[in-house]
Amino acid sequence: MPIITLPDGTELTYDAPVTALDVAGDIGARLAQQALGCKVDGVLSDLSTELAGDCSLSIVTPNNREGEPDPDALYLLRHSCAHVMAEAIQRVFEGVELVYGPPVDQGFYYDMAVPADRPVSSEDFEAIEKEMAAIIKEDRPFCRYEVAGAEGIGKLEDEGNKYKLDNAQRALEADSEASLSFYATGEPGKNWEDLCRGPHVPSTGRIGGFKVMSVASSYWHGDETSDNLTRIYGVAFYKKKELNRHLARLEEARKRDHRVIGRNMRLFHIDETVGQGLILWTPRGSVIRQELQDFIGEELRKQGYSQVFTPHIGKLDLYRTSGHFPYYRDSQYPPIIEPDALSALAEEGCSCSELANRLESGELNGYLLKPMNCPHHIKIFDSEPRSYKDLPVRLAEFGTVYRWEQSGEISGMTRVRGFTQDDAHLFCTEEQVAEEIMGCLSIVKTIFTTLGMEDYRVRVGLRDVDSTKYTGDASNWDKAEEACRAAASALDVPFSEEPGEAAFYGPKIDFVVKDVIGREWQLGTVQVDYNLPERFDLSYIGSDNKPHRPVMIHRAPFGSMERFVGVLIEHFAGSFPAWLSPEQVRVLPISEKSNDYAGEVHSALLGAGVRATLDESDERIQAKIKVGAEEKVPYLLIVGPRDAEKREVSVRARGIQDNLGAMPLDEFVEKMAQESSDRGATSVRSFFES
């Protein structure tokens, strides 16, 4: 006698087991018709799931109350579409073995092993889509059937697909009592089927809009030494219209892409003759970076940080001590060897592998482009005796570091080989750790708030309790983890605790944002470190007149200037607030006759430290406005004879169709300078709006 509780609290009582579809039908015929799946006690399930006992049930329909696609519905739909795609691909291609095909954030993919002589390329998408359309048109039901573990294994062994067999074995390892489920697209034994946990939508016909998006490679189990697989991405929606909207959104997002805007607005340049992943900051982009650095510099001074400068390279031994070399050797530019040593090696005919050995063993020294700033900062800390009264010592530097990222991984400003961290290292006592973390986070919060970046995620990386890979003693770890947790809570934004995500030397707090394509990037980070003070044998004299080991905190609220500005370009879609804009004001004389007055306006602005330009081209004012608006200049000042006579300027603000009206020149200059110096808290346009 199952009692089924609906989301609104209604209880339905049945004499015998029913399916979720039956229940949906009892609620309403239309609901049953629309239903794609259900949630039984919160677990997403097939609509055909039999409900034998008491449970809570909600029916999953394509759209939520707001009319937006329901995430659970999309999950079901996309998972189902992955099956449809896999079947289609197996029809188009001979000898394709399926591996794994889950739904993901932006759609779904299917990993498969394809014969080496017939790779899948984007030219095949049309044929695949055609087959998919046929399968969808047939509107075949997704039929689940279960077999006992051993029987399922036997069946998969007969079929001879090692990947699916492996999937099944893994499932049974997790729960040896479990049965294995298969989904046939149609009639089991007759139609195409796949080992699959489910759940799925009732039938293929529910997929209204779909598209094969891209092809990529992946590794089996994500292991690069394992088989190379072909991954095909697709996306599916309940309605064709939703698919089109999705595709249009992707198109829009591409316009916000920092690589596109960066080139159009001349913010940075990457030149292959300089090197892959090496950013050249152009004058306009440099303005943005400098403003941000000034901003953060002020915050640091408020918090008692000391500015330092250190060189871009250091001796190899330094990084042997820190552990960066050879532990991270594969992700560094190779060492620089001293000229004399190099000639000597050449003379004795030293081989490359011998060279590598000697570098590794320490027999041969050299220099390394610094992969991190901490060793240099540590040496500054250690350059004089420290008393507990000196702590915390906070050393800050916009320090440029170099890392040998894999070539395929490099992308715009977000993944580069040379970048400048807004780095700082705090050396403090055990007792000071919690407060210092708090201070670090408050800077991050200030920055994000000022820039209006509300959409970020906080990750607290904790140690894996079982693991032995961590340095430092357990009680310190406990304290540091608790401090991170407390600091993150105090931030007042959602955060997730992620065991096993700590660095080996201490727990950390990361700030993660998404780019326009939906990829996540880590920006700021705060990390507690017990390891480096140990390795460098750092100490301070405590109140007991005995040496003590300080704790280090690494922190970089922006992460790197390159990545941060890249993300910022997308955040603002190029429309930077006036204080960050490379060009804050453009003066547009109506005609040549007003050039003299326009020149005066221009000089007055420059004199007040405003970044202003003057458009003396002989275009008409309409054209000048159009161009100024397109180039996203925050303020356009139109000046003609009328304005000159009254010593006024006619103001146009970015994003507002109409002009705001006239304002005395002196007043505009003053307000503009104000808006710039207080980072947008006041604005010229608000003056007109009030």
Added chain:
RNA sequence: GCCGCUGUAGCUCAGUCGGUAGAGCGCUUCCUUGGUAAGGAAGAGGUUCACGGGUUCGAUUCCCGUCAGCGGCUCCA
């Protein structure tokens, strides 16, 4: 690094089934002196189609390699 795709003027892109290349925007000059989202005209610009080989009478086009970009994978201090 791996898989797939791409590389033609400063930018966006067309084109050549192998016979030495085009548009729009931008740029320069001239006309226009115009009050709020593009007035008009002329011209320059490709060491010849990323680079290096190969096939061919002939390659920007076909093949191979290299470099770079894009989408993923992997990695990420």
